[in-house]
Amino acid sequence: MAFGKRRRLLLTAGGALTLGAIIYVIAAGSHTSSNSKEIAFSDFLRLIETGAVAEVAVADQAIEATLGNGAHVLTVPPSGYVAANPTFVPDLVRRQVRVSVRHQAERGPYSISTLLLAAALLGVVGFALYRVTSGRIPSLENRTRVAEHNSSPITFADVAGVDEAKDEVKEIIDFLREPEKFAAIGGRIPKGVLLVGPPGTGKTLLARSMAGEAGVPFLLASGADFVEMYAGVGASRVRRLFRDAGRHKSCIIFIDELDAVGRRRGGNSLSHEEREQTLNQLLVELDGFATRPGIVVVAATNRPDILDPALLRPGRFDRQVTVGCPDLKGREAILAVHCKKVALDQAAELRSIARGTPGFSGADLANLVNEAALIAARGGRSTVTNADLEAARDKVLMGVERRSLAMSETERVNCAYHEAGHALVAALVPHADPLHKVTIIPRGRALGVTMQLPEADRHTHTKDYLQAQIAILMGGRVAEELFMNHMTSGASNDIERATDIAQKMVCELGMSPLGPMAFRHGDEERPFTLSEDSARRVDAEVREIVMRGYTVAHDLLGTYRQAARALAQELLEVESLDGAEILAILQANGAPSETAPVRA
Numbered sequence: 001m002a003f004g005k006r007r008r009l010l011l012t013a014g015g016a017l018t019l020g021a022i023i024y025v026i027a028a029g030s031h032t033s034s035n036s037k038e039i040a041f042s043d044f045l046r047l048i049e050t051g052a053v054a055e056v057a058v059a060d061q062a063i064e065a066t067l068g069n070g071a072h073v074l075t076v077p078p079s080g081y082v083a084a085n086p087t088f089v090p091d092l093v094r095r096q097v098r099v100s101v102r103h104q105a106e107r108g109p110y111s112i113s114t115l116l117l118a119a120a121l122l123g124v125v126g127f128a129l130y131r132v133t134s135g136r137i138p139s140l141e142n143r144t145r146v147a148e149h150n151s152s153p154i155t156f157a158d159v160a161g162v163d164e165a166k167d168e169v170k171e172i173i174d175f176l177r178e179p180e181k182f183a184a185i186g187g188r189i190p191k192g193v194l195l196v197g198p199p200g201t202g203k204t205l206l207a208r209s210m211a212g213e214a215g216v217p218f219l220l221a222s223g224a225d226f227v228e229m230y231a232g233v234g235a236s237r238v239r240r241l242f243r244d245a246g247r248h249k250s251c252i253i254f255i256d257e258l259d260a261v262g263r264r265r266g267g268n269s270l271s272h273e274e275r276e277q278t279l280n281q282l283l284v285e286l287d288g289f290a291t292r293p294g295i296v297v298v299a300a301t302n303r304p305d306i307l308d309p310a311l312l313r314p315g316r317f318d319r320q321v322t323v324g325c326p327d328l329k330g331r332e333a334i335l336a337v338h339c340k341k342v343a344l345d346q347a348a349e350l351r352s353i354a355r356g357t358p359g360f361s362g363a364d365l366a367n368l369v370n371e372a373a374l375i376a377a378r379g380g381r382s383t384v385t386n387a388d389l390e391a392a393r394d395k396v397l398m399g400v401e402r403r404s405l406a407m408s409e410t411e412r413v414n415c416a417y418h419e420a421g422h423a424l425v426a427a428l429v430p431h432a433d434p435l436h437k438v439t440i441i442p443r444g445r446a447l448g449v450t451m452q453l454p455e456a457d458r459h460t461h462t463k464d465y466l467q468a469q470i471a472i473l474m475g476g477r478v479a480e481e482l483f484m485n486h487m488t489s490g491a492s493n494d495i496e497r498a499t500d501i502a503q504k505m506v507c508e509l510g511m512s513p514l515g516p517m518a519f520r521h522g523d524e525e526r527p528f529t530l531s532e533d534s535a536r537r538v539d540a541e542v543r544e545i546v547m548r549g550y551t552v553a554h555d556l557l558g559t560y561r562q563a564a565r566a567l568a569q570e571l572l573e574v575e576s577l578d579g580a581e582i583l584a585i586l587q588a589n590g591a592p593s594e595t596a597p598v599r600a
């Protein structure tokens with residue numbers, strides 16, 4: 001094993017050398033003027049700040065600048081810098097700097113055949129490397145990304161809907177602004193902050209905005225960067241990260257996805273030795289930092305439960321800040337932040353879009369606005385309208401429309417009655433969420449969709465609500481039976497979901513005559529086996545609940561046959577109806593305007 005490792009390392013090093021030589025040859029070809037002077041990247045940024053730069057050519061690995069006095073300079077940005085700083089180019093343009101991008105094809109004196117040859121060589125070396133290292137190539141360069149001189153930093157204004165988290169980190173920002181003042185008072189400032197929350201809620205964004213607000217450099221590394229299969233590489237990266245930080249008077253070190261490196265120790269996976277070494281190094285560095293004023297370590301995770309407890313001890317990540325999914329007001333604020341970046345129509349109602357996106361994270365909402373802008377552009381509009389936002393929301397929620405899917409006419413008719421069944425029950429059964437939209441345009445994997453939207457965010461569900469939900473799910477199948485005289489496989493997902501809800505009600509929520517008990521099958525952690533008798537009674541109760549929903553749906557659809565027919569016909573005609581349209585059709589055909597009383 002030891003021999004294998006060494007041989008692998010040797011081979012890798014040899015390969016890396018060859019690779020380096022090739023890259024050097026190619027890169028050398030890309031510098032059109034060979035007499036430009038190479039300068040440090042920070043000096044380059046300073047030159048821009050002072051307005052000395054007239055022209056900039058951005059290539060993959062280097063930036064060439066022409067100064068006002070005609071001199072050429074060359075600089076190499078940290079890897080990924082341009083991609084990580086989307087404002088870099090716009091800022092240059094704003095400062096009247098001419099910006100051009102150098103493409104591969106324009107590369108210097110090298111002919112196509114040379115490039116092809118180099119590419120082939122690269123391929124061979126890459127393949128060899130891949131074979132020896134089984135796909136993992138350790139890169140010895142540091143992966144810390146520093147965004148020091150960001151000319152338009154991210155601030156609190158860019159982060160919305162997480163006011164409590166912002167309040168909690170404010171203290172740390174004050175401290176970073178004037179560390180001396182705090183040191184004089186002698187209070188202990190939290191040096192390690194752990195941002196905890198589901199993916200896409202803005203943890204990374206919040207950390208960046210902390211640096212922006214405090215006006216200090218932001219050193220970013222991802223936990224995954226530290227996880228390598230080669231012993232010692234991860235630990236040395238951690239050391240380097242903290243050494244880099246030590247060069248600044250004050251700064252924020254941000255470790256994204258801490259759980260990748262911070263997992264509880266003592267596992268027995270193959271790479272656990274390396275991971276432990278890395279984690280130990282991290283703990284050592286964190287302790288060393290307790291004595292350094294002006295430097296704060298921030299980390300983010302969505303799995304605080306799997307972190308090694310040692311990470312959470314006093315002096316380390318002892319301050320936890322929860323970054324949760326936004327509520328209605330938060331979603332509206334986040335939409336507003338992202339809509340500022342697009343040309344928004346005056347009449348757009350962000351509040352109503354926010355109401356229709358329960359459970360969306362900040363990233364989902366950013367995505368929604370982006371989709372809406374694309375939809376508007378595709379439609380040739382100059383502004384993003386409310387309809388574009390709604391279309392984007394429906395696309396994200398229900399999947400993309402598949403208008404091209406060929407459905408036979410019988411299938412279409414069946415689908416129309418099936419959805420009309422869901423919709424009528426949803427409209428008339430008490431305790432249900434209001435109808436949002438019904439469509440028989442195939443979306444994602446579904447042939448048709450009936451969609452309800454809650455009026456406010458729901459955090460808990462009543463028994464009545466859950467039973468109404470089951471009745472609505474049964475509405476599709478019941479309509480097929482009543483109006484088409486057959487059953488189709490289209491109801492399988494409805495049946496599955498209804499059964500799931502009923503099972504939860506009986507086994508977890510204590511909403512059946514079996515009482516407030518948890519009935520579960522045993523697993524490794526909590527051995528609990530259902531007695532045969534209990535299992536039988538659970539099954540009977542689940543069946544009872546599902547059948548009650550079925551009966552409710554049957555009663556409603558049987559009583560208001562005419563209304564269901566009219567709804568299906570209209571769906572065949574226009575394919576999509578919104579909530580208000582559906583209610584109008586139902587009422588015009590004999591259905592009550594209020595929810596109908598239901599036999600218990």
Ligand code: ADP
Nearest residue numbers: 158159160199200201202203204205362363366
């Ligand atoms: P996380 O790190 O929690 O997974 P990110 O910070 O990477 O989430 O969020 C991804 C993107 O989603 C952000 O760049 C931003 O555009 C958007 N976003 C997420 N949360 C928010 C928020 N609270 N306010 C504004 N934008 C947000």
Ligand code: MG
Nearest residue numbers: 203204256300
């Ligand atoms: Mg993140």
Ligand code: ZN
Nearest residue numbers: 476490491494
């Ligand atoms: Zn259905």
